[in-house]
Amino acid sequence: MDAKPNGHELAKRRRRVRIVSATMMLLREVELEALSITLVAEHAGVSPATVYNLFGNKSSVLKSVFDQDLAHFQAVFNERSGADGLDNFFIALDVATELYDEQPGLYRAMMYVSGREGNLYAEISKPRVDFWCRLVAAARQSGRLRRDTDDAETGATLSFLARGGLSHWAEGMITTDELRRKLKVGFSLVLAAVAKPESAARLRALRQASLARLQAD
Numbered sequence: 146m147d148a149k150p151n152g153h154e155l156a157k158r159r160r161r162v163r164i165v166s167a168t169m170m171l172l173r174e175v176e177l178e179a180l181s182i183t184l185v186a187e188h189a190g191v192s193p194a195t196v197y198n199l200f201g202n203k204s205s206v207l208k209s210v211f212d213q214d215l216a217h218f219q220a221v222f223n224e225r226s227g228a229d230g231l232d233n234f235f236i237a238l239d240v241a242t243e244l245y246d247e248q249p250g251l252y253r254a255m256m257y258v259s260g261r262e263g264n265l266y267a268e269i270s271k272p273r274v275d276f277w278c279r280l281v282a283a284a285r286q287s288g289r290l291r292r293d294t295d296d297a298e299t300g301a302t303l304s305f306l307a308r309g310g311l312s313h314w315a316e317g318m319i320t321t322d323e324l325r326r327k328l329k330v331g332f333s334l335v336l337a338a339v340a341k342p343e344s345a346a347r348l349r350a351l352r353q354a355s356l357a358r359l360q361a362d
Contacts, residue, residue, distance in 0.1 A: 161199050163189040165209045172210070172250040177257045182206075204265045207258065211269040214251060218244060219276070230284030231344055234303075234332055235351070237280065241307070242325040245314065256315040259308070274304040284336075294339040306331045323362070329355040 167189035171180055182203055186193040200206045222240050226233045245252050259266040278300030285294045307328060314324045333352035337345045 157199065160189070160191055160195060161209070164191065164196055164199065164206060165213055168206055168210050169213070169248070169251065172254050173248065174250070176250075177254040180254075207254070208265060208268060210251070211255060212272075214244070214248070215269075215272055215276075228287075229289075230280070230287040231289040231336070231340075231347060233280055233283070234336065235329055237276075238307075238325060238328050238332065242321050242328075245311070245324070246321050252311060253315045256312050259312070270304075270308075274301055277301075277303040277307070289341065289344045290336070290339050291341055299335065299339055302335055303332060306335065323359065326355045326359050330359070 164185060168180070168185050171184060171188055175184070180203070182193050182196050185206060186196045189196070196206065200209070218240060221244075222233075222237055225236050225240060227236075255266075255269070258269070278296050281290065281294065281299045281303070282296040284290045285292065285296065290299075310319075310324050310328050310331070313319050314321065319327065330352050333348040333355070337348040337352075340348055
């Protein structure tokens, strides 16, 4: 059995949690450029030295914030997802866009990072790309997509599409509802290219419904 953490380790964990929570709260109020270790420390009730000792730098704090966000997304998705591998793509889009509405500052910060801190963005992107690749693999294994579907290539394409849509939303070019519908149109097109005939028909219907809603707005 693993040894239980001692009091010192527990105290460090609690401080880490406070620092990550404070950073998430601050991203609701300030732009990423204004976020500093000093500001995070003040809101977490610790010294700047403690933040540096536990995380090393601002990028590491942000990575922990984005990792926590991904874990929350995955938990909500797991509650809502079902046995239909095709439906799960669109359930995931619903969950993601709901979270964008709840924490817009966090996701705008993620897009800010994508253009300025390439190494950090690469680290936080990989598990998100992997998520879409797993959904593709599950849909293929359940018979919704063709057996020759390339899980990695298709998943990466979906992730690229989602990132592009998120970037437009972060810049204020589209609303969350528009983003959701546009992504459903795009995902339907990508998945239809590798879907079995019955699944392709469902995807066409979903795409047409999403387009009709976009045109009605």
